[in-house]
Amino acid sequence: MSPAEKPEPDAAMIRTKDLVKVHHSDGTDVHAIRGIDLRVRPGEFVAVMGPSGSGKSTVLHLLAGLVPATSGEIWVRGNRLSDLSEADRAVLRRRHIGVVFQFFNLISNMSVADNVELPALLAGANPKQARERREYLLEELGLSDRADASPARLSGGQQQRVALARALSNEPSLLLADEPTGNLDSTNTRDVVRLLEQVHDQGQTILLVTHDARVASSADRVISLFDGMIVDDADVRPPTDSKNAIGSILDL
């Protein structure tokens, strides 16, 4: 059994200890993350907010194991990322984590449908399961009629929703999403929030970066970053049901 599959049912989904990230750029050190201690329970929906440059995207990249920490530790599903080889971190992502980046990184010579099915197939789903999952996700995001299109033919907002569908394709226990509604109008934002609430109801853990207070209001908890540090960590009252949270968006 690879370390990425080590079962630790009681572990936090995410834990960090004194996490520090210094970017080196043009001979200058940028202290992007300056000592973050974080614990996210399985099934929590956490929104990360903060001004531009406060370190939100850097945290997401660190948690996904895509960049190494300068110091401190990160555990995801009980696996200490610094103990895993690059290949094992890739296995962890492929099986258990969905990631949505600010730049969507869709594969341009594959159709929307194939882009969305690929992670499910790589995670071991059979073609029928992958197709059904893709059909469900594209339907929920209002993109069923674009399944055969090339990603290059889609608008930025459509590409963003395809990237979310792809991230959810392998039914990850952890979704890490960077501004998943950044390019969307209020109707499409509502569709995305509704889908996030569905996956949250199914028990998936979500950590998303957002500038949008309406999106954050769907979360269980809002963490505010400033200058690479957590300056606020607040439980928000969970919505009594999904309709109320969606309603608060529709009312705007």
Ligand SMILES: Nc1ncnc2c1ncn2[C@@H]1O[C@H](COP(=O)(O)OP(=O)(O)OP(=O)(O)O)[C@@H](O)[C@H]1O
């Ligand atoms: N690869 C990099 N090389 C050098 N500096 C970087 C790199 N990535 C981020 N930074 C710097 O680290 C700091 C935090 O950046 P980060 O992108 O994490 O912030 P953010 O809160 O996500 O910002 P935004 O809301 O604008 O996306 C910023 O000062 C940024 O310029």
